[in-house]
Amino acid sequence: MRADAKHNYSHILATARGVIAEFGTDASMRDIARKADVGLATLFRHFPTREALLDALLRESLEELTAAAATLQASTAPDVALVSWLREAVAFVRLYSGVVTLMAAALSDPNSALHVSCANLRSAGTRLLENAQAHGMAEKEMTGSDLFALIAALGWLGDQSSFASRSEYLFEVISNAVLSVRTPRQQ
Structure with missing residues (x-):
């Protein structure tokens, strides 16, 4: 995995942890991407x-x-x-x-x-x-x-x-x- 992709992956996970802890497992994937400051396509590339x-x-x-x-x-x-x-x-x-x-x-x-x-x-x-x-x-x-x-x-x-x-x-x-x-x- 490239360094930037690895960074995005880790950053998305860290952001998702906070969003899901706050809003539960039904938290919006769009909200996770937005809070992680990545595009929805980037989120789905890492997590389909x-x-x-x-x-x-x-x-x-x-x-x-x-x-x-x-x-x-x-x-x-x-x-x-x-x-x-x-x-x-x-x-x-x-x-x-x-x-x-x-x-x-x-x-x-x-x-x-x-x-x-x-x-x-x-x-x-x-x-x-x-x-x-x-x-x-x-x-x-x-x-x-x-x-x-x-x-x-x-x-x-x-x-x-x-x-x-x-x-x-x-x-x-x-x-x-x-x-x-x-x-x-x-x-």
Whole structure:
């Protein structure tokens, strides 16, 4: 990639990150191009679809969350690892309004640009959940898909102004329900 093209690519991504954080995943591609001070054709040359732009924008964060799961599993008690990762995942989906819908759709569409990243993320969460279950610390009936759905639900709650003030409390209620064994400090 030429230096100017690489600069445009990075600049568009940085601009898109801000626009999407402010207006959600339905932000106008035209607005992104305008704020990045590039032509719409330049934007579409780098990112032919909204999903391609979102994949480039979100892939790094999704990969970081996936790596965080492995790190937590290797270095932390299973129940603490699961709740810590759950908290990080919920914080991520709250950052980008509308990302939950995209991630859920990507999981059921193997042709989606986001499919691999989202599937890897769900697998990482599933491993943490299964590890906690194997140690008798998490509800046995819960699945990785259930955990992913809870991330989506908790992220959605944080986006709703009428629930936002209670989102931390609701996170604690949900995480306590996921874990079947709690230490006195956590109860």
